[in-house]
Amino acid sequence: MEISKFIRELQAISPNWLQMLNADEQIYSFRPYPSTSKLINNMLYIGRLSRLLPLATEERLNFLCIDDQNGGYDRELLLASFPNCNIVLTSHPIQFQKLCDLSTEIFLAETKYTSYINHMMVAANMNKGPQYLVDEAFKLLKSPIVIIDTSYKVIAMYNGIKIESRPDLDTQREIGYITEQTLQRMKQDKIYEKLRASKYPSYDKPKTEQYGWMTILVYIHGIEVAQIAMMEYDHPFTSYDFEFLNFFSQLISWEMQKNDFYKNNRGIMHSVFLSELLDRKIPNQRIVKLRKEQLNWNDAPCLYVFTVFDNDATDFSNKAQILAYQLQHILPNSRYAIYDGKLVLLLQQNDEDISPFLEGGLVDECLESNQLTGILSNCFSNLLDIRKFYDQTLKVHELRQIISEQRNIYFYSDYMFYHIGQIISEAYDLKDFYHPALNKVMDYDAKNNTNFLDTLKEYLLHVDNPTLCAKNLYIHKNTFFYRMNKIRELFHLDFSNGMERMRLHLTLEFLKLAELTEEETLRKGKKN
Template identity: 40%
Template sequence: MNKEVVRERPDLEEQRKLGYMLDDNLESLRREGVYEKTRELRYPYYSVDPNTGFGWITALVYVNGVEAAQIGVMELHREFTRYEYELIHFLCKLVSLELQKDDFYKQNQSLMHSVFLSDLLEERVRDARTAKIRSRQLNWQLSDTMQLLTIFDKNYGVFDRKAQLIGEQVQKLLAGSRWVIYESAVVFLLPLPLRLLERPRPEDAIAEYLAANRLYAALSEPFGDVLALKKYYLQCRSAFELGARLHPRRQLYGYADYALYHIGALVSKSGRLADFCHPAAPALAEYDKQHASELFPTLEAYLEHVDDPTLVAARLNIHKNTLFYRINKIKELFGLELRSGSERARILLSMAFMKLE
């Protein structure tokens, strides 16, 4: 930036470093109706900033008729001539052409919201203050507990062409959500966990949409730090990849259901998963194979809901007394001490590891 401009308007240099407009400058533009007048003209518009006395040309860049960017040029030492207006108008067309070459701008038509989400996913927003200001300028209300829902399609080439429509349709099912097309997926930031959105059983509506359109989706764990968006996006991607492998008939995968498998996938990069397994887990599987029994799934269900035997029995479709009989038999056969939390955790983790082998 020109040194003289920096001296005259240090706030512009601050904006350049931060990567977004300061609230005072944005509010001044809105108060003077600069953007509305520029949109009406569809041509560079001249105005004088009442706070500083500097003249400005403001121009808008359109991509396929959608407002994608703004250009501002400050008057310094001499007045603008008609040549500057034409030059800036031509610059807008050039910028529009360049943006249309970029897949991100082709795919995302709600650009200002999508750019902010993309910046969060790429970790380009580095502090909470910046995130708060940018969200406020977009009229977002970031909540204390959010969640990511990411929609995938195994047929990526076709998906890229219909992703925009998917985003628009699913947003109607997810009140207050924002979305972006990112890495051949549609990523939704939900203002509340899916189960709490203002809609009767939103999980059912999403599941129905996924089934009707042969799509897949993954849910992150709930979170409160929007700067950690990439972490929770990677949770979605891991849940989708593991879920598609382990439960291909499902279409909605929650990361909480695949966290143990994710640990296994990471551990497998440094050694054989079998080397980390509790010896009782493979022994149980072998016993079931030889005796046509169901001790392995019984113990797995029991460990997942150890404080709710009624739920476990219902899920296994057996009587509660049968459940207790099987658990006691497992303890006797394999010498297990299931009162130990660490032993229960290791066995359950081992069972997840075995499914990845």
């Protein structure tokens, strides 16, 4: 084991490094000093500081010394006498035999841990799946383990014991999913946020529970695919339990990569067809129909393109494979292709339900946990049009850099007016298309210190909900009614006319686009 790890295990007696030349030096055992045998590398020598100086050497050795001189030693002389040695002092009063006993316990624990790791490596090579690995780990540690995937489905779970204080665990075993109560508690305690930040097992013991839990996330190519939780049941956790669970998470990652989803040839055929559609290589509906029949694609009246972007990754392809598998669990009526460095999903639905993509939903959580961005196109019905709707997602990806909204999921429908504004501005002055009353409203606000423009924005967004408008404006509902009557009176606007409302709303979107585009141009100018 590394000498630095050994020293960490001695924290109870407050060891201090007098000289650290190589904290990663491997030590395989310990001996007392002075010793009649020759001093050798990779051994830890334990003794009293007062008896160290006569052993002066230029060899690369490791010493753990009891400071029996209470700090009254010549530091410079010691370091000059042992220029190539790691030297650690115990500042805590301790008997020599007690220090040897502690060292023996640490080396025994390390040997036990190493044997456990070897046992689990043999188990992993048996190719019997995650449940077998959970069973083997329980034989060694006597600590119950539960593994769930990112859809909160139980992948594997301990067997052989009943935990009376946690009947919900039996419920999880029965239904095959984590219970809603447990999930909400984990979200409330921000367990996932802690795990994503640390990338190492995290310990948590709720005040109301008898046992604590150690938890870690499982990753494949940087994508979060599962979570492992181990209960502090048979013994209090030690640092070796944390190390074991960290290693175990890597074994589970390896085991999950053996799954058929990772090398599914049929899935590749779906991806090829989708890529050909995106490249406009499918000439007509007859070929589309033939390919759909070959691949057993159902006819669905509502199609969407959902594109996932990873702005930071240099190679998204490996991560995208795992992410696609996760998203297909959440969106079962979907096909995917890794296309032009992005993950592109085609959603085939019987209706226009987009609830899985709303904030706080499973898709949103999946993207947030992996620091990715997704964009949903408008609905369409003809597969040959897929490229147009894929381009919608690309346009939103471009526009969101200007609009500067920070979300996990974006919708083309929210950016459609900005897109229209950009197209118009390429050939015309966008101001020529503004509703004439809007400039008058802005001039009036500037001269009279009123908030008619903001009031008008809220009204157009929530025409039939004056209560919400007033709430968003932080004013009384009667004040909102007063402002709207003044706007009608001063600017001669007819809000009962749908066309009038549409022109006003479109102008407001154009104004925002023009303002943000100007800010973006100024920012780029400063950078250059």
